[in-house]
Amino acid sequence: MDRTKAVISKGDGDPVWVIVPGGTESTEKVAHMALQLAAEKAGVAATGIRHITATGAGREYISFADQEAPEFQCLARGIHSILPSTRILLDLGARKSLAVKCKEGRTLKVASSSKCASGTGTYIEMVSTILGVDFVEMTELALQSKENLTIQSTCAVFAESEIISLVHDGVKIEDIIWGVFRGISGRIYPHLLDLGIEQDITAVGGVARSKAMILALEEIVGYNINVPEHPEIIGALGAAMIGRDILS
Amino acid sequence: MIVAGIDIGSSTAKAVIIKDHSVLSTAIIPTGSNSADTAMKVMDRALTPMGLSLNDMAYIVSTGYGRIKVPFTKKNITEISCHARGISSVFPTVRTILDMGGQDCKAIQCDGNGKVQNFVMNDKCAAGTGRYLERISKTLDVAIEDIGDLSLLTKEGPATISSFCAVFAQGDVITLLRKGTYVNDILAGVCEALTERIQRLIKQVGMTKDFAISGGIAKNKGVVSRLERNLEVKAHIAPEPQIIGALGAALFAEELAGK
Structure with missing residues (x-):
């Protein structure tokens, strides 16, 4: 089943993540919902997120992202921070x-x-x-x-x-x-x-x-x-880490 | 002398009974989960109207996917040989044959006696077989026998099916429907995609001017006309293209019984 994952990395704390099922909505709508939910969980405003990287099969449809990155790049970056x-x-x-x-x-x-x-x-x-x-x-x-x-x-x-x-x-x-x-x-x-x-x-x-x-x-x-404990989120985690790398 | 040929395909089972080179009776039924039962049923269907029974058959040859599971057969012969034999009895000049069934697709080259010279086959991937159309038929709720005709009535031209895989294509079709693409345009895209895959096999085996199509696909005008357009030929198609394999098997039976 196609699912959308969002990961927010904030300060020195552990990343916060959510997984949302695909459903019948457009890719961008589902992505936006995932971002909102993750922001709520992280206790931040979605509008206050400084950098967003989109990855995965539907990455080109995410107009609110600052950049796109291919899956392999995000996966390599994501696994580096865990294993x-x-x-x-x-x-x-x-x-x-x-x-x-x-x-x-x-x-x-x-x-x-x-x-x-x-x-x-x-x-x-x-x-x-x-x-x-x-x-x-x-x-x-x-x-x-x-x-x-x-x-x-x-x-x-x-x-x-x-x-x-x-x-x-x-x-x-x-x-x-x-x-x-x-x-x-x-x-x-x-x-x-x-x-x-x-x-x-x-x-x-x-x-x-x-x-x-x-x-x-x-x-x-x-x-x-x-x-890893949460194998589904490694790509999204890597996307968040790439954003951090850019900002620092 | 009366003999029979029986073709247990992955989707349908066919039986042909011949007497002195001419066809007495034919039958087509869907293949059930048990090949032996299916074989009995399709033979009964062909025999009963003629007042015949299995005992009247001088020889029986089986072919197709389930050919080794037919209990009353004397010999089993591959469907490639049987299609070539069957087609050449109907169209003696034909040298290139396309046969697409439920679970495979074959391009065959034969000589003037219906003997196989060369063939290529796809039985690994559903994307170039009848299963592809079956899945599309279920997804769009369009009867499989209507797909070809409807695909020729496009509104805005064929839609692009971006996935190769039959399973992934189903997702593409659903996405196209949600976008409001006309069903006929989707069907046109499906037939274009299927044609392209079939064509590759034909080119691999080598195309000749006298070309025939057998199997269920021969009834799909959408695929047949696109193949004819792309290959620039007119295809020979028998009045009942699905029984060609069973006909070939029956002709082999006649030959073997005479020995």
Whole structure:
């Protein structure tokens, strides 16, 4: 699901953040609402915010922003303020997967796919709809699997017929779901190979909340993968930090 | 001698019964979740009106996505071979064939005897297959068989569908609807996008002047006319393009029964 995140950084205090669902309003309206809510939470007036950086897929629609910055740049900057040892950052979003090689907040190399749903949260959402199991339950079930099945369909649309025939063949739902995560990890892995695998690896984005997704990735990558406490907000956090860098 | 060909596709199942080279009966039904049941049903549908039963069939060949799950078949043959064989029996001069079904799209080159020389296939990505149209049909609440005709009645020209992926395109379509774009213009954009993807396969396999289209897509005038425009050819289309695979299977059955 597409969501909008706003982060406000004020003085020496911890950043304040909110996450707002996309809904049917325009991108700019939702962004404005997110900013208002974050400002309220931070105890400041939205009009008093000195610098606003917009990032993400809808960044060009935010007319009230002072500047736009690409996602990889914000992610690299954001992770630097939380897990500075990160060398490879994996952003697992609803509509894309992005891998960034970074050092001290700077981007060294990027590999991504956003043309196809096969390595994204959208694939998981499709399966969630087919099986009638929500995102949190999917992870819980996948972790119970003792099999090593892999869903073969690259395309999220074709996964539907593959999964339905597995259900008909009596394959356990937890094995199917674990197979979905394993399949997705296999389609994200080439991005890491493009960059050259290096420690430390950190996963961010909403999909990084799934322990099963991380476990499937660790299985194929062969290294431990870190996940920050609030993986969804790293891009917005980086955008706020870039603003601070400019002002100072 | 009476023989049958049966084509279990991902969306529809087809059966053709032939006697001494000519078609006796045909049937098309939606594919159910169980390929064996579907195969029985579609055969029944073709046999019953003729007062025939399975025992009257001298030979049965199965093809398509579910071909290995047909219980009463004597042999299964790939749909690529069957489409080439089927098309060349209807249009003997054809050398390039496009077949688009529910879950794949193939461009085939064949010789004068309907023997496959070369083919390219997309069965990995829904964006160039019938599933793409199915999803659009559901999103816009337009029957799949009406998409082609409506796409030719645009008001302001084809809308741009910016996503390649069939899942993401659904989001684009919803955004266009919210902006007030005419449904026919969206459908035109969808058919343009699909045409472009299909065309790539045809160019890869090599285009010849005698070109035929089979499978469900042949019934979509929006895609057919755009392909003809872009490739600068007139496509040969059989009166019932969906049964070409099953017809090819039946012709193989006739040949095998005679051996």
